[in-house]
């Protein structure tokens with residue numbers, strides 16, 4: 001039993017109501033409302049092992065939050081099976097929720113009008129955390145997230161970044177083995193993001209905490225997750241290592257050259273004739289770009305050949321960013 | 336249990352943060368009590384008693400009814416409606432506690448705060464201005480204490496019921512407002528139930544509202560005999576038990592078809 005999350009054929013449908021037009025339509029809406037059934041999550045299956053950090057990505061409306069709400073027991077699935085920490089989130093709710101931590105980036109779970117430490121104190125009681133556990137664990141959390149000076153301030157007086165760090169600490173008061181983060185870095189500045197990432201990595205290492213993270217900021221995923229699950233219109237379109245996603249979908253590397261002498265595409269094609277390279281020229285700026293497979297040996301060989309024959313002014317190696325890869329997948333479909 | 340007591344404390348702290356609101360509150364309640372006092376004095380005129388209550392019992396009734404209201408009254412139905420509409424209830428559902436239980440405790444925290452910072456000082460102030468009569472019999476005070484706690488529970492349960500309807504109704508602001516008027520009127524806050532026409536008294540006997548204000552106020556003014564008081568308190572207790580049923584049923588249905596708004 002070392003799967004933190006098992007999801008089988010999970011589906012959630014919502015009724016999307018539409019209004020009829022005009023006054024007559026408004027009256028008819030009072031009696032019966034038109035609706036369409038929209039599948040927000042459509043028959044997905046996946047598993048997450050204890051200690052994994054998984055990025056759950058997808059465009060707005062892909063169904064990420066809906067999935068998280070089903071995994072945390074907030075929403076009941078239309079059909080399908082969910083087992084989290086060995087339990088059905090809907091049965092035995094109080095026992096189940098004690099084993100998870102949740103952060104919703106767009107929604108505060110601290111009490112707005114009272115000091116942060118009062119919220120912590122209440123949550124400590126709610127989760128029945130002993131003084132010793134609290135002291136050893138939370139002292140560390142508070143230090144790492146650097147929130148000591150914020151503890152006596154009411155939540156409404158905190159900035160977004162400050163609040164988010166407190167939210168994260170609050171979600172970890174009972175040191176849960178599984179943490180759900182729904183857009184935890186939305187709207188945060190780079191420094192706070194870095195601090196939060198650092199912290200997540202640390203607790204993952206220290207306690208083997210499983211983390212499921214949704215975000216549309218791919219740099220979070222790149223910094224934290226080896227595995228991504230990609231969702232599109234409620235369906236999983238990719239589930240695997242971030243690295244192989246890059247290898248499979250990366251468009252290879254682009255190497256840009258600028259030369260000190262006059263060079264033609266013919267010259268370049270002749271020099272690199274033995275390797276698989278495609279050259280392009282940007283007429284205006286006299287930049288030549290070589291498109292090659294993402295293979296370190298091939299690329300160094302290519303550069304060596306060019307440099308040996310021609311006087312080079314500037315070289316620039318570009319890698320397709322994950323962002324672009326994902327754009328490409330969404331634009332063209334996975335097949 | 337610890338967590339529920341902690342919640343009372345938290346709500347108490349929150350009220351303390353906004354305590355200045357209460358100074359104006361005391362003034363408004365005093366004005367209300369004053370207005371009803373003069374109204375009743377005019378109605379009594381030269382008469383010694385109406386429906387078995389003397390004018391001094393009546394003014395005590397008015398004062399204690401309003402001050403008790405400060406204790407049992409709360410806005411948790413409106414809070415629940417807001418939490419449900421804004422989707423905040425999602426956060427409540429991932430906590431290992433009973434949402435309705437916690438709401439009740441928040442109401443209690445609010446009630447205890449108002450009891451100490453509002454009702455008691457308010458009652459002292461009012462007793463200087465108007466002729467009131469406090470019972471010297473300690474059983475009256477015990478009956479009153481039990482009765483007022485039951486008032487709190489009945490009123491809070493009705494609030495929970497109204498709050499839960501937010502899950503089913505698109506907009507229940509009207510319902511919440513109507514509920515408030517019905518309670519103020521039928522609980523005996525404005526007019527003692529014994530002043531209602533007989534047929535209305537018969538109908539109200541079968542409703543929980545008089546357990547909210549009429550019973551504790553009648554006990555406080557010694558207008559009930561000991562026997563009547565005990566019977567009334569038992570009735571209150573029965574209502575508390577009865578009201579659990581619709582709350583639990585609606586809550587189970589609500590959770591099943593729960594739809595959370597927003598990301």
Ligand SMILES: Nc1ncnc2c1ncn2[C@@H]1O[C@H](COP(=O)(O)OP(=O)(O)O)[C@@H](O)[C@H]1O
Nearest residue numbers: 014040059060061062063064065066594595598
């Ligand atoms: N309460 C709801 N009622 C109707 N449709 C909903 C509701 N919540 C979400 N949806 C729909 O389900 C889809 C997925 O939403 P969501 O899970 O919030 O996406 P994401 O978090 O990936 O942006 C969207 O099309 C959204 O409009």
Ligand SMILES: [Mg+2]
Nearest residue numbers: 064065066598
């Ligand atoms: Mg979302």
